[in-house]
Amino acid sequence: xxxxxxxxxxxxxxxxxxxxxxxxxxxxxxxxxxxxxxxxxxxxxxxxxxxxxxxxxxxxxxxxxxxxxxxxxxxxxxxxxxxxxxxxxxxxxxxxxxxxxxxxxxxxxxxxxxxxxxxxxxxxxxxxxxxxxxxxxxxxxxxxxxxxxxxxxxxxxxxxxxxxxxxxxxxxxxxxxxxxxxxxxxxxxxxxxxxxxxxxxxxxxxxxxxxxxxxxxxxxxxxxxxxxxxxxxxxxxxxxxxxxxxxxxxxxxxxxxxxxxxxxxxxxxxxxxxxxxxxxxxxxxxxxxxxxxxxxxxxxxxxxxxxxxxxxxxxxxxxxxxxxxxxxxxxxxxxxxxxxxxxxxxxxxxxxxxxxxxxxxxxxxxxxxxxxxxxxxxxxxxxxxxxxxxxxxxxxxxxxxxxxxxxxxxxxxxxxxxx
Numbered sequence: 001x002x003x004x005x006x007x008x009x010x011x012x013x014x015x016x017x018x019x020x021x022x023x024x025x026x027x028x029x030x031x032x033x034x035x036x037x038x039x040x041x042x043x044x045x046x047x048x049x050x051x052x053x054x055x056x057x058x059x060x061x062x063x064x065x066x067x068x069x070x071x072x073x074x075x076x077x078x079x080x081x082x083x084x085x086x087x088x089x090x091x092x093x094x095x096x097x098x099x100x101x102x103x104x105x106x107x108x109x110x111x112x113x114x115x116x117x118x119x120x121x122x123x124x125x126x127x128x129x130x131x132x133x134x135x136x137x138x139x140x141x142x143x144x145x146x147x148x149x150x151x152x153x154x155x156x157x158x159x160x161x162x163x164x165x166x167x168x169x170x171x172x173x174x175x176x177x178x179x180x181x182x183x184x185x186x187x188x189x190x191x192x193x194x195x196x197x198x199x200x201x202x203x204x205x206x207x208x209x210x211x212x213x214x215x216x217x218x219x220x221x222x223x224x225x226x227x228x229x230x231x232x233x234x235x236x237x238x239x240x241x242x243x244x245x246x247x248x249x250x251x252x253x254x255x256x257x258x259x260x261x262x263x264x265x266x267x268x269x270x271x272x273x274x275x276x277x278x279x280x281x282x283x284x285x286x287x288x289x290x291x292x293x294x295x296x297x298x299x300x301x302x303x304x305x306x307x308x309x310x311x312x313x314x315x316x317x318x319x320x321x322x323x324x325x326x327x328x329x330x331x332x333x334x335x336x337x338x339x340x341x342x343x344x345x346x347x348x349x350x351x352x353x354x355x356x357x358x359x360x361x362x363x364x365x366x367x368x369x370x371x372x373x374x375x376x377x378x379x380x381x382x383x384x385x386x387x388x389x390x391x392x393x394x395x396x397x398x399x400x401x402x403x404x405x406x407x408x409x410x411x412x413x414x415x416x417x418x419x
Contacts, residue, residue: 002270002271003131003137003270003271003272004043004268004269005042005043005044005188005230005268005269005270006033006036006042006268006269007046007228007230007247007266007267007269008045008047008048008267009047009048009049009050009230009231009233009249009250009251010048010232010235010250010251011026011047011251011252012050012052012053012251012253012255013064013065014052014053014054014057014061017325017355018355020325024322025287025322026064026252026253027064028285028287028322029253030068032284032285033072033266034075036266036282037072037075037076037079038076041132042076043078043079043080043129044079044080044081044082044129044130045072045081046082046140046188046190046230047081047082047083047232048084048086048190048192048231048232048249049088049089049145049192050086050087050089050232050233051085051086051089051094052088052090052094053088055089055090056090056093066097069106070104073106076132078130078134079105079132080105080129081107082106082109082142083109084144084190084232085108085111085145085192086233087145087192091111091145092111093110105130107142109124112144112151120151120152120169122172122173122176123180125143125173126140126142126173126181127139128140128181136185137185137186137271138185138186138188139180139186139187140189140190141173141174141177141188141190142190143169143190143191144192146162146165146166146193150165150169151168152168163218163221166221167217167220167221170223171223174187174189174225174226183274186277187225187226187227188227188228188229188269188271189222189228189230190229190232191222191231191232192232192233193217193231193233194233195217195221195240196216196217196218196219197218198234198238198240198248200234201236201256219241219242219243222246224243227274227276227277228247228277228279229245229246230247230249230269231246231247231248231249232248232249233248234248235250236250236259237250237281238250244276244279245276245277245279247267249266250264252264254290257290257327260290260292263284263286264284264286265281265283267279267281268280288322288324289324290324290325290327291324291326291327292327292328293307293310293328294329295329296329297329297330297331298329298330298331299331299332299333300330300342303328303343304342307346310326310350310352312350319351323353324351324352325352326354328343328357328358329360330357330358331359331362332360332395333361333395333397334395334397343357361395362395383407383411384408384411387399388404391403
């Protein structure tokens with residue numbers, strides 16, 4: 001009997017994007033996800049961490065999450081949901097409603113529990129996965145984001161690292177699962193961590209390497225006998241370590257402008273006995289576009305001309321919640337202190353939301369890599385000469401006489417006060 005699973009992660013409910021509320025985008029995604037679960041007759045929904053954007057999420061973000069769980073359960077009575085905590089989540093807060101959620105077939109694993117002997121309670125991390133008819137068709141090793149000390153200890157000093165601890169956790173849980181579940185049913189693993197070699201999104205401020213990069217485990221941390229490993233934390237969907245069955249689903253919403261042409265997804269996994277898992281990406285409809293104007297940086301006058309060509313706001317205010325996010329790119333050859341005000345005036349009635357203005361500066365011919373200056377070198381530089389060089393380097397033009405005159409006046413005033 002086939003078991004159909006959807007793997008998703010990194011929702012970051014409650015997140016803002018450059019100050020703009022993303023609740024309408026999340027609502028659209030959750031509506032699409034609920035419809036997909038029903039249309040595809042999904043048996044299990046796996047959410048691999050970072051449900052919320054912060055450990056203390058707003059009331060509206062929590063309401064959005066639990067409303068989704070209620071609605072999806074009503075529409076799909078046989079659906080099972082498994083959630084593990086990510087590094088952005090509060091593990092204890094996420095687990096708090098478990099007595100109620102368990103009645104709905106929803107399992108949340110946030111904390112690595114231990115028994116009275118101080119040993120890891122592997123049984124609390126192993127969850128049977130059921131078909132809609134109620135029959136157990138697989139088991140899930142539901143491992144939340146691991147902090148120092150969450151993994152099994154060791155007496156070997158060279159093995160007392162985070163990476164080695166994570167490997168012991170998955171190997172120990174796998175061996176426990178094999179003893180309890182046997183070899184007839186497939187095993188699925190969940191995790192929220194950084195796997196070595198995974199591609200990170202450029203300029204994504206919410207995606208970060210935990211603990212300075214020392215936590216990057218290899219894909220070999222997940223036993224090859226596992227049918228599928230559902231990962232969270234990295235926001236770009238991808239397989240890792242060259243293994244089709246070890247995947248990040250990626251985030252459902254774009255996290256930076258580097259994802260302008262990137263299509264977000266969830267992963268549909270089909271298990272049938274011990275045969276290899278079938279993996280199919282399901283593309284999430286984009287509700288808010290990311291646009292850059294212009295495509296390449298140009299001088300301010302040309303930028304303003306391009307912005308005037310953008311479409312006007314529609315008559316209905318409700319559509320404005322889905323107005324594209326706009327990054328303005330400008331090439332500067334001299335300071336332009338009033339440029340932002342000009343941009344905002346042009347965009348006042350346009351169907352976009354300005355998130356940033358990114359300046360670029362021309363390079364001078366013959367620019368080479370600069371050497372690091374010593375303290376002695378810095379002491380020998382005339383301040384005006386430093387300003388001239390910096391201005392020329394940034395704007396590819398000589399320092400205007402008016403600015404040089406102003407600097408001389410300030411320099412003179414400073415000297416007078418010191419005397």
